[in-house]
Amino acid sequence: MLPYSYNEDRLFLVPVDPNTLMAYWDFCEATWQKLTQQGATHLNLTLHCEDSSRTFGTAKETRSYYFKGIPSDREYWLELGYAVHNAVFPLKESLPVRSPADRPSENRRVQFRRFQFLSPPQRPGQALEGWREVYRQGAGRWGMYGNLADPLRLSTPLRTPPTGVAPMEDGPEALFYYNGRAEIAAGTSSGALSSPHRREADPVLSVEQATTDPREEQR
Amino acid sequence: MSKGYVSLVLHAHLPFVRHPEHLDHLEERWLFEAISETYVPLLHVYQGLVRDGVAFKVAMTLSPSLCNMLADELLQHRYVRYLDNLIELAEKEVARTRTDSLPEFEALATFYRDRFLKIRHTFVDEYQGNILTGFRELLESDHLEIITCGATHGFLPMMQLHPEAIRAQILTAVQDYRRHFNTHPKGIWLPECGYFPGLDRFLAEAGISYFLVDTHGLEFGEPRPRYGVYQPVICPTGVAAFARDMESSKQVWSSEEGYPGDYDYREFYRDVGFDLPFEYVSQHIHPDGIRLNTGVKYYRITGKMDLRHRDPYNRQNALEKAAMHAGNFMYNRERQIEWLSGHMDRKPIIVAPYDAELFGHWWFEGPDWLNYLFRKVAYDQSVFEFTTPRHYLQEFPECQLSIPTGSSWGDKGYYEVWCNGANDWIYPHLHKAAERMVELAHHPRRNEPLIERAVKQAMRELLLAQSSDWAFIITTETAVEYAVRRTDTHIERFTELYRQLVEGVVDEGYLTEIEAKDNIFPDANPDVYLAL
Numbered sequence: 022m023l024p025y026s027y028n029e030d031r032l033f034l035v036p037v038d039p040n041t042l043m044a045y046w047d048f049c050e051a052t053w054q055k056l057t058q059q060g061a062t063h064l065n066l067t068l069h070c071e072d073s074s075r076t077f078g079t080a081k082e083t084r085s086y087y088f089k090g091i092p093s094d095r096e097y098w099l100e101l102g103y104a105v106h107n108a109v110f111p112l113k114e115s116l117p118v119r120s121p122a123d124r125p126s127e128n129r130r131v132q133f134r135r136f137q138f139l140s141p142p143q144r145p146g147q148a149l150e151g152w153r154e155v156y157r158q159g160a161g162r163w164g165m166y167g168n169l170a171d172p173l174r175l176s177t178p179l180r181t182p183p184t185g186v187a188p189m190e191d192g193p194e195a196l197f198y199y200n201g202r203a204e205i206a207a208g209t210s211s212g213a214l215s216s217p218h219r220r221e222a223d224p225v226l227s228v229e230q231a232t233t234d235p236r237e238e239q240r
Numbered sequence: 241m242s243k244g245y246v247s248l249v250l251h252a253h254l255p256f257v258r259h260p261e262h263l264d265h266l267e268e269r270w271l272f273e274a275i276s277e278t279y280v281p282l283l284h285v286y287q288g289l290v291r292d293g294v295a296f297k298v299a300m301t302l303s304p305s306l307c308n309m310l311a312d313e314l315l316q317h318r319y320v321r322y323l324d325n326l327i328e329l330a331e332k333e334v335a336r337t338r339t340d341s342l343p344e345f346e347a348l349a350t351f352y353r354d355r356f357l358k359i360r361h362t363f364v365d366e367y368q369g370n371i372l373t374g375f376r377e378l379l380e381s382d383h384l385e386i387i388t389c390g391a392t393h394g395f396l397p398m399m400q401l402h403p404e405a406i407r408a409q410i411l412t413a414v415q416d417y418r419r420h421f422n423t424h425p426k427g428i429w430l431p432e433c434g435y436f437p438g439l440d441r442f443l444a445e446a447g448i449s450y451f452l453v454d455t456h457g458l459e460f461g462e463p464r465p466r467y468g469v470y471q472p473v474i475c476p477t478g479v480a481a482f483a484r485d486m487e488s489s490k491q492v493w494s495s496e497e498g499y500p501g502d503y504d505y506r507e508f509y510r511d512v513g514f515d516l517p518f519e520y521v522s523q524h525i526h527p528d529g530i531r532l533n534t535g536v537k538y539y540r541i542t543g544k545m546d547l548r549h550r551d552p553y554n555r556q557n558a559l560e561k562a563a564m565h566a567g568n569f570m571y572n573r574e575r576q577i578e579w580l581s582g583h584m585d586r587k588p589i590i591v592a593p594y595d596a597e598l599f600g601h602w603w604f605e606g607p608d609w610l611n612y613l614f615r616k617v618a619y620d621q622s623v624f625e626f627t628t629p630r631h632y633l634q635e636f637p638e639c640q641l642s643i644p645t646g647s648s649w650g651d652k653g654y655y656e657v658w659c660n661g662a663n664d665w666i667y668p669h670l671h672k673a674a675e676r677m678v679e680l681a682h683h684p685r686r687n688e689p690l691i692e693r694a695v696k697q698a699m700r701e702l703l704l705a706q707s708s709d710w711a712f713i714i715t716t717e718t719a720v721e722y723a724v725r726r727t728d729t730h731i732e733r734f735t736e737l738y739r740q741l742v743e744g745v746v747d748e749g750y751l752t753e754i755e756a757k758d759n760i761f762p763d764a765n766p767d768v769y770l771a772l
Contacts, residue, residue: 022728022732023669023731023732027668027672031668031671033401033667033668033671035397035398035400035655035656035659036397036646036654036655037654037656037659037660038653038654038655038656039654043659043664044668045387045664046669047668054342064513068281075541085664094354094645111243116400116661118400119646121460121645121646121647121654122370122460122461122462122646122648123456124460125460126460126461126462126463126464127464128462128463129463129464129466130463131466131640132461132641133638133639133640133641134474134478134636134638134639134640135636135638135639136449136472136474136478136480136633136638136639136640137478138426138449138630138633139266139444139447139448139449139479141414141445141446141447141480142445142447146273146514160305175500224441
């Protein structure tokens with residue numbers, strides 16, 4: 022029989038999909054007594070996004086919660102507290118997480134790097150040194166890399182592609198995105214893969230097509 | 241000279257199921273059926289290609305839990321017992337169908353008998369019970385690229401709270417790969433293709449050079465990959481990522497449009513284990529009287545009508561259809577690559593990953609389709625060649641820098657299959673156990689043999705509890721009771737060992753008992769939970 026509680030204060034937050042987060046929590050006995058003695062009526066879940074916060078109330082016996090309908094590709098963290106009358110008392114804060122992306126990035130920066138096969142580590146933990154500290158501080162999606170806005174703080178020099186890329190209309194990479202339909206159907210071929218992300222209805226792409234030419238960046 | 245490449249990646253995995261405490265455990269048949277229907281038939285295909293000098297390359301995951309079962313003597317022994325029973329059933333069927341003047345079925349019964357005998361010859365005489373030898377030979381001859389997986393197929397995005405747990409899944413897998421294949425794995429199939437940004441750090445630490453994600457994992461990466469899924473990207477850690485091509489995937493996977501649903505192919509859901517009188521098959525089903533699939537099936541899919549209305553299976557017609565479908569797949573890849581290569585500055589790669597068990601187990605003619613496909617591609621066209629991710633990276637090492645987005649290959653493409661209202665109760669226990677495991681790895685008395693044995697066994701129990709299969713089964717509502725029991729059992733065993741270790745008194749009798757049951761990873765090294 023698995024225990025109902027591990028008698029500790031814990032809060033865990035994880036993305037489930039681009040628009041859903043799941044949190045679970047556990048309380049130690051002392052926390053639970055404090056809640057009861059102070060007459061807590063419910064728990065407060067404050068979900069912080071990069072530029073906003075929203076508070077959800079739930080019964081104090083609840084052990085988990087699904088936050089649905091959140092924007093994708095954003096960083097979130099959760100504060101768990103309890104409410105007594107109109108006052109809110111904090112209990113625990115989660116590590117930050119980032120909801121996955123659900124569309125192609127608007128960042129079209131094209132930089133190449135030469136791949137080399139990796140060797141087995143010479144000693145345990147070699148490649149993870151420094152990682153935990155960054156993770157615990159919780160920079161979210163890019164935390165493990167530092168700031169991905171400049172992901173190129175790398176020891177290995179970056180290189181441009183060995184040969185030039187043939188000029189194409191409205192951004193070459195759009196052509197390589199799956200269109201959701203098997204255009205090359207059994208026995209026939211339409212001869213081209215088109216992209217749903219190029220449709221006019223897609224506002225993101227309308228913006229993209231009016232912005233920078235990735236080949237300029239590459240040069 | 242070819243214009244591009246196709247890389248087939250077959251993911252062979254089963255959860256570790258081994259029950260020495262039972263003479264005949266129902267779930268052990270998952271492995272036995274997969275050996276007969278998928279793993280040995282695939283070996284036969286590969287061996288035939290090598291024998292005939294057909295140029296081919298293919299990548300396969302052999303997950304650590306699967307390798308541990310295939311190398312286990314008890315399971316090998318039980319498999320032979322299972323197979324002998326099946327041969328006996330096929331012999332009975334040859335006699336019955338002859339006596340009853342059922343020539344169509346007699347031909348099929350004879351086909352099954354001969355097939356089972358051939359499998360037995362391969363398993364027993366050729367490889368002495370360990371078919372990993374056959375796969376290793378193909379690895380050494382550079383036809384097959386074997387990649388690893390999480391140690392017990394743990395769903396890594398749900399372990400982010402305890403990086404040590406992720407590290408243990410990966411490093412244990414690497415160590416186990418070396419034990420079976422005597423070399424270092426170049427690539428990994430992330431369990432369920434479950435990725436989160438930063439996971440590649442752990443791969444880099446383990447010396448793993450590439451991994452695979454689902455289509456959107458790469459397409460929605462940051463920055464946007466110029467060539468979509470037709471080129472690998474490289475993460476800032478130096479690890480490369482390949483992604484699934486949906487076009488080629490859909491042609492094989494789709495229940496509506498995919499090949500396996502063709503009416504000439506064998507019907508999976510009609511089996512003599514259910515069709516024939518109970519008394520007749522009672523020796524060939526579960527001893528408790530539970531009817532089950534034996535593998536002897538006489539009907540083809542026929543159509544979308546009720547399962548009772550099926551026409552007899554015609555092996556020759558099915559093989560002709562497999563050849564036709566192989567030709568169709570090849571034709572479509574030719575057109576796809578011709579188009580792609582005209583728009584790229586290097587040869588495109590189409591990565592087509594599938595569950596290995598689709599081939600043979602679910603789609604009986606799957607291995608035949610592969611056989612025809614490899615031969616046709618070698619001789620009937622010159623637009624593309626088969627390759628593996630490793631060979632492709634050797635030829636085209638310049639990769640665009642990008643980081644895939646969090647994703648999986650499960651339903652809806654993210655983590656929901658492994659984290660939802662039905663199975664999320666698992667995670668508080670797994671997380672607590674992972675935290676405690678780190679504590680055990682620092683146990684001050686690990687230099688004492690009995691303490692170290694207990695710490696190692698605790699590690700095995702945690703790894704087994706982490707298998708993504710349990711959460712998956714609970715979601716899909718198939719063998720739910722078994723999946724829940726396995727989760728409970730391993731957490732309970734872990735917790736009991738933890739209690740004993742914290743108190744400093746290990747019950748050797750209890751330890752010996754569960755060591756005998758959960759004997760995965762004989763070289764388990766709890767040090768993988770250290771050093772963070």
